[in-house]
Amino acid sequence: MKFANLIFLFNFEKQSTFKMTTSEEQLNALKDIRQMMDRSTRFISLSGLSGVFAGGIALIGAYFANQEIEKFIGKRGYAYGVQGEIDLEFNLIKLGLIVLFVALAGGVLFSYRKSQQDNLPIWDKTSKALFVNLMTPLIAGGLFIIALLINHPNTYSIIAPTCLIFYGLALINASKFTFSDIRYLGYLEVILGVICMFYAGYDLWFWAFGFGVLHIIYGLVMYFKYERGE
Template sequence: MNKQEEQLNALNDIKKLMDRSSRFISLSGLSGVFAGFTALVGAYLAHGEIANYLNGTYTYGSSIEDLEFNLLKIGFGVLLVALTGGLLLTLRQSRKKNLPFWDRTTKNLLLNLAIPLVSGGLFIVALLLAHPGTYGLIAPSCLVFYGLALINASKYTYTDIRFLGFCEIILGLIAMFNIGYGLYFWAIGFGVLHIFYGTLMYFKYERGN
């Protein structure tokens, strides 16, 4: 090995150390895939709720408020399952790379992710309480606020997350003009896009490493 190659290796080692200290690189692509499939299951359940309501066979009440409440329960259930699975898969990836799971970078990532997410959640709840019957705005709002959260947190992890965020926002804005198809946009944004980007990140950062 000549001197130039040694210098290049040294620079690569320094770059890796800087990445580890400033970015959360233990994020598992498989967690995105898991979240995507979970979202598709949630979309299927929500579609069933809406179909039963429209067909007059709804068993949980007859008002639109009952439907909205059950859609929110499905949404929060999907979120809880996806977060739990993502946490376990990311923790596994962190141990595999022998990196700390909880440090200052992780805190910054979660804080920047949580601010738009919590704001979006409160916005949706307030919207439904103040304007009953607006459940058609849930999916577009979720997609837009989630996209903003990903972009806000992307500086602390892989840059691929930023592009996913842009895709979510664009999809949410399109869904605003297609209210009757919001559930399909929700399934694409949280299901298909997650599976696509999760698979991409897995082969790009994890497989073979």
């Protein structure tokens, strides 16, 4: 009787071990399939460090923009009247383009490095779709801002919120081709832009918080969530 019980227990443990092994293999297979699907439909080489870098560059740009505005108010190196306003506008646009170029260059560099680590192409069908969906609202917003500057030169106070809103819409639009977390950053940018519309005179602070602080927080969250354990 005892011998029969031992055989039963042995067979039970063997079957249980087999079932556990089979279940683990199935879970691993499903995990591999999911990763393959993610790689084919989403751009997963977007690095969180690129967000931190872009946020840092944005804060540096906001600092120099504030310096230019203070110089203009004190007329240190700026002409009086309309010419001074034109010079300030030109300097701010030039500074903004420099910040944009450096931030984009850093983002591409960090994402390229991550794609090499993951052994994935950085420019494929998915990254092209991401680029198109991201740039469409950005280009529309850029043209809208240029039209404002040309036809309504006294509407400087809504340029910063317009940047935030269109940028947020671009992130939301592109989120379906990369990590879904980026959608929440887009929502925050849009909300911040709408709030900024009602607080004229604080637009640079909102701009710095949206493009600087939020980017750094988002980048750190993405890094520790997706890259730290790699």
